[in-house]
Amino acid sequence: MEGVDYLADERKKAEFDVNEMKIVWAGSRHNFELSDRISKLVANDPGFSKEGRTMLPRKELFKNTLRKATYAWKRIIELRLSEEEAAKLRHFVDEPAFTDLHWGMFIPAIKGQGTDEQQKKWLPLAYKMQIIGCYAQTELGHGSNVQGLETTATFDPQTDEFVIHSPTLTSSKWWPGGLGKVSTHAVVYARLITNGKDYGINGFIVQLRSLEDHKPLPGVTVGDIGLKFGNGAYNTMDNGVLRFDHVRIPRDQMLMRVSQVTREGKYVQSDVPRQLLYGTMVYVRQTIVSDASNALSRAVCIATRYSAVRRQFGSQNGGQEIQVIDYKTQQNRLFPLLASAYAFRFVGEWLKWLYTDVTQRLQANDFSTLPEAHACTAGLKSLTTTATADGIEECRKLCGGHGYLCSSGLPELFAVYVPACTYEGDNTVLLLQVARFLMKTVSQLGSGKKPVGTIAYMGRIEHLMQCRSDVKQAKDWLKPSAVVEAFEARAARMSVACAQNLSKFDNPEEGFAELAADLAEAAVAHCQLIVVSKFIEKLQQDIPGEGVKQQLEVLCGIYYLFLLHKHQGDFLGTGYITSKQASLANDQLRALYSQLRPNAISLVDAFNYTDHFLDSILGRYDGNVYPKLYEAAWKDPLNQSDIADGFHEYIRPLLKQQLRTARL
Ligand SMILES: CCCCCCCC/C=C\CCCCCCCC(=O)SCCNC(=O)CCNC(=O)[C@H](O)C(C)(C)COP(=O)(O)OP(=O)(O)OC[C@H]1O[C@@H](n2cnc3c(N)ncnc32)[C@H](O)[C@@H]1OP(=O)(O)O
Numbered sequence: 001m002e003g004v005d006y007l008a009d010e011r012k013k014a015e016f017d018v019n020e021m022k023i024v025w026a027g028s029r030h031n032f033e034l035s036d037r038i039s040k041l042v043a044n045d046p047g048f049s050k051e052g053r054t055m056l057p058r059k060e061l062f063k064n065t066l067r068k069a070t071y072a073w074k075r076i077i078e079l080r081l082s083e084e085e086a087a088k089l090r091h092f093v094d095e096p097a098f099t100d101l102h103w104g105m106f107i108p109a110i111k112g113q114g115t116d117e118q119q120k121k122w123l124p125l126a127y128k129m130q131i132i133g134c135y136a137q138t139e140l141g142h143g144s145n146v147q148g149l150e151t152t153a154t155f156d157p158q159t160d161e162f163v164i165h166s167p168t169l170t171s172s173k174w175w176p177g178g179l180g181k182v183s184t185h186a187v188v189y190a191r192l193i194t195n196g197k198d199y200g201i202n203g204f205i206v207q208l209r210s211l212e213d214h215k216p217l218p219g220v221t222v223g224d225i226g227l228k229f230g231n232g233a234y235n236t237m238d239n240g241v242l243r244f245d246h247v248r249i250p251r252d253q254m255l256m257r258v259s260q261v262t263r264e265g266k267y268v269q270s271d272v273p274r275q276l277l278y279g280t281m282v283y284v285r286q287t288i289v290s291d292a293s294n295a296l297s298r299a300v301c302i303a304t305r306y307s308a309v310r311r312q313f314g315s316q317n318g319g320q321e322i323q324v325i326d327y328k329t330q331q332n333r334l335f336p337l338l339a340s341a342y343a344f345r346f347v348g349e350w351l352k353w354l355y356t357d358v359t360q361r362l363q364a365n366d367f368s369t370l371p372e373a374h375a376c377t378a379g380l381k382s383l384t385t386t387a388t389a390d391g392i393e394e395c396r397k398l399c400g401g402h403g404y405l406c407s408s409g410l411p412e413l414f415a416v417y418v419p420a421c422t423y424e425g426d427n428t429v430l431l432l433q434v435a436r437f438l439m440k441t442v443s444q445l446g447s448g449k450k451p452v453g454t455i456a457y458m459g460r461i462e463h464l465m466q467c468r469s470d471v472k473q474a475k476d477w478l479k480p481s482a483v484v485e486a487f488e489a490r491a492a493r494m495s496v497a498c499a500q501n502l503s504k505f506d507n508p509e510e511g512f513a514e515l516a517a518d519l520a521e522a523a524v525a526h527c528q529l530i531v532v533s534k535f536i537e538k539l540q541q542d543i544p545g546e547g548v549k550q551q552l553e554v555l556c557g558i559y560y561l562f563l564l565h566k567h568q569g570d571f572l573g574t575g576y577i578t579s580k581q582a583s584l585a586n587d588q589l590r591a592l593y594s595q596l597r598p599n600a601i602s603l604v605d606a607f608n609y610t611d612h613f614l615d616s617i618l619g620r621y622d623g624n625v626y627p628k629l630y631e632a633a634w635k636d637p638l639n640q641s642d643i644a645d646g647f648h649e650y651i652r653p654l655l656k657q658q659l660r661t662a663r664l
């Protein structure tokens with residue numbers, strides 16, 4: 001029945017003010033109003049319909065994405081949307097497209113690595129989309145190892161130009177989004193060679209296609225790299241391959257904020273650190289962390305609503321069966337994911353602050369916090385995307401068989417999301433960057449250099465190496481100080497153990513390679529500490545709304561106690577807790593699940609997702625799942641006729657043959 005809210009009883013159980021929680025989730029009233037307005041605008045516009053997109057063949061799918069992206073741009077202009085509103089609109093259109101890379105990487109690369117003059121020349125063109133750009137770094141042979149890239153940019157002093165060239169097959173650019181079929185320009189990362197010397201990787205703005213007829217320019221070979229994982233999913237994006245055959249560009253198209261080449265061909269290094277060349281990656285990693293909570297909350301919203309609708313077993317005297325959300329096993333799989341969505345939301349907010357802070361400092365030539373910003377963005381990108389990708393898959397399983405249907409929205413969400421574990425830095429490679437930072441911090445502990453920021457706890461290393469948990473009963477695990485110390489002691493001890501093992505090697509690089517798996521685990525422990533601490537810090541703020549803070553406290557408890565339970569081996573092995581204390585933590589965790597249960601539906605309502613954005617029959621706001629699943633099945637092209645295409649060629653002869661054999 002239309003108009004009936006099958007989840008109304010669940011909604012009545014809420015012990016907090018959902019509207020206030022919506023604001024906490026959005027980050028501010030302004031953000032809430034913005035998201036609410038733009039998501040509804042997109043949902044109510046048939047131009048952004050998602051109907052049937054997983055059924056489209058690649059060429060049609062891609063053309064449909066071009067149509068949507070262009071239509072989105074038209075609406076942005078017509079409605080005179082601000083940059084912030086336009087970004088929200090693209091987000092709610094919810095389809096990966098070349099515009100992500102244009103706005104998300106091409107423009108930030110020019111902003112971060114271009115001189116004022118270069119920005120003045122290129123940004124207005126890019127802002128009006130008179131040129132479309134992408135970020136061409138990764139090659140067929142190298143992605144993680146940026147210093148191993150092979151494309152060359154050789155300065156020719158005779159003509160005042162760079163010659164961009166792909167010397168080998170493996171130097172072909174491979175993966176850049178938006179490159180395959182759309183971009184007119186790219187920021188290309190290539191080895192800078194002048195006066196016969198190789199100065200390493202630098203960024204160059206290179207035009208790839210004619211602005212008139214879109215044909216590749218002479219010397220440029222460009223195309224799409226082929227079908228990717230999933231149906232629909234990331235195949236709306238034209239990830240591309242690109243080769244250069246001695247393509248010439250003017251000298252002033254080298255991005256010159258970090259280093260310059262003069263008219264005479266002299267290489268000049270600015271007094272900013274070379275690592276700023278990697279600045280776009282730092283920026284995008286930070287946005288990926290913010291985005292993780294969007295993807296995870298979406299999957300959790302679907303799985304939570306469906307778990308309240310779905311019933312299995314336990315009916316007595318013909319009564320109703322049990323809602324699967326009431327099974328403790330279901331709660332133990334689902335509620336930590338709900339808690340993680342909130343945890344990632346808050347750590348994402350904090351990381352945005354950290355990124356803004358480091359950007360302001362860089363502008364004032366203060367580079368002191370750059371290593372920490374790199375470690376935090378790399379580590380949290382790794383932690384949140386791994387947990388989110390795994391979490392989406394878990395949500396699919398939590399929905400049983402129906403979760404496997406595309407109409408649940410979960411297969412598509414997973415297929416679109418899972419490359420986040422690889423792009424913008426493979427998650428293991430990024431953890432090893434955090435580990436390097438940790439080992440450096442530990443090695444400098446005796447030097448008098450005081451660790452600050454997220455690593456400040458290392459300053460209390462003596463205490464953290466010998467302290468013991470004082471938890472005596474389950475509810476002691478609700479004390480923030482007990483929890484923070486547990487996570488600090490575990491992270492510090494794991495780092496110190498790695499450092500001690502490393503010191504046994506004569507060659508530190510050899511040691512680092514040998515101990516890489518332990519180092520990655522120490523990095524995870526450090527990153528989990530950051531997420532836990534930021535959640536706890538958030539709760540120390542004034543949070544209005546009836547019951548809102550209490551619910552967040554429950555979620556925070558579930559987040560850290562679940563981690564403590566999952567990584568019990570670390571906490572026990574480093575000797576901070578006893579097995580009795582571990583078991584008390586688990587008791588407390590179970591108690592928190594019971595507290596969360598009546599609020600579960602309202603906690604996912606607080607994400608304020610439209611049914612259009614969720615695009616999931618199982619996650620419908622009204623819980624009207626079965627009739628809609630039934631209806632959707634009949635829309636499948638296979639059901640357009642009772643007799644399948646191919647019946648006469650394949651099934652009928654088979655049946656006939658069986659008849660003959662039966663007669664024999
Ligand atoms: C697009 C956004 C849209 C917005 C929408 C929002 C929602 C988002 C959702 C969906 C959009 C997604 C769309 C897809 C986008 C995908 C795009 C791409 O994939 S672009 C390619 C990325 N490629 C990598 O990430 C390579 C990974 N590799 C590296 O970064 C480096 O090679 C690394 C770090 C692994 C090694 O760097 P080394 O070779 O220079 O080696 P070492 O010696 O370790 O580093 C030297 C020093 O530099 C520091 N360092 C390294 N990286 C740094 C950095 N980024 N910043 C600051 N310092 C750094 C290190 O800490 C070290 O410092 P000390 O010398 O120890 O003090």
Ligand SMILES: Cc1cc2nc3c(=O)[nH]c(=O)nc-3n(C[C@H](O)[C@H](O)[C@H](O)COP(=O)(O)OP(=O)(O)OC[C@H]3O[C@@H](n4cnc5c(N)ncnc54)[C@H](O)[C@@H]3O)c2cc1C
Nearest residue numbers: 135136137138142143144175176177419422423424425428
């Ligand atoms: C959907 C998608 C979109 C992308 N978009 C872009 C884009 O717009 N622009 C762009 O330039 N690139 C893009 N990329 C490329 C992406 O950034 C790289 O794929 C990524 O950086 C990983 O590099 P790789 O492919 O070389 O992996 P590899 O480094 O080859 O990884 C293979 C395995 O080796 C392991 N490994 C590698 N090095 C080490 C090490 N030092 N220690 C331990 N283990 C190691 C990894 O953990 C992994 O398990 C995109 C990729 C994808 C999937």
